[in-house]
Amino acid sequence: MTGPHGTTAEVPLDALVAGLAVDVPDFPAPGVVFRDLTPVFADGPAFRRIVEGLAAPSLEDPRAAAVARDGASGDPGFDVVVGVEARGFLLAAAVALHAGVGVVPVRKAGKLPRERVTADYALEYGTATIEMHTDSLHRDQRVLLVDDVLATGGTLAASVALIEELGAVVTAVSVVVELAALGGRQRIAPHAVHALWTT
Numbered sequence: 001m002t003g004p005h006g007t008t009a010e011v012p013l014d015a016l017v018a019g020l021a022v023d024v025p026d027f028p029a030p031g032v033v034f035r036d037l038t039p040v041f042a043d044g045p046a047f048r049r050i051v052e053g054l055a056a057p058s059l060e061d062p063r064a065a066a067v068a069r070d071g072a073s074g075d076p077g078f079d080v081v082v083g084v085e086a087r088g089f090l091l092a093a094a095v096a097l098h099a100g101v102g103v104v105p106v107r108k109a110g111k112l113p114r115e116r117v118t119a120d121y122a123l124e125y126g127t128a129t130i131e132m133h134t135d136s137l138h139r140d141q142r143v144l145l146v147d148d149v150l151a152t153g154g155t156l157a158a159s160v161a162l163i164e165e166l167g168a169v170v171t172a173v174s175v176v177v178e179l180a181a182l183g184g185r186q187r188i189a190p191h192a193v194h195a196l197w198t199t
Helices: 013-020 038-042 044-054 087-099 154-165 184-188
Strands: 022-025 033-036 080-084 102-108 116-123 126-133 142-150 169-178 193-198
Touching: 013 038, 013 044, 013 193, 038 044, 044 087, 044 169, 044 193, 080 087, 080 154, 087 102, 087 142, 116 154, 126 154, 142 154, 142 184, 154 169, 154 184, 169 184, 184 193
Parallel strands: 080 102, 080 142, 142 169, 169 193
Antiparallel strands: 022 033, 102 126, 116 126
């Protein structure tokens, strides 16, 4: 991709996401503006940069420092990537592959066949339930939690609760877009949040 700032590799990451994402008004409910990131995912060079960005959370917050890649040992700073249904699956799988670790899904209710833990939460246009298999994580396992958008923080806060219920440790939360006005970052505090584009 070539844009007004040059090639994909030259464009700042936040500008790259902003330039490719499409705002869809009144979806999935009136008054909600949906940030459609599928054009970002469809652009190969842009997607690669996003995956690399999500895998390397900011080190400004001490909690995020644990996620720093240790070049000497090859340790990415997390043992597994957890992705939130549904667009988070695309991102988490790619980040896990990039980092050389496994990936675990957080699914909507009724999708997992075995014993699971469950969390209910509110979001900007209703309520929902998410679940994880009880054996998907183990105690003290380091988790990088990945999703596409941080809005009110309901989904990610519930995901953090599930991860911690299973005894694992959330080292950071990485998202492509943060809608700052909705206050989701505060809902996830004190966990470190790394957003590629804050709007």
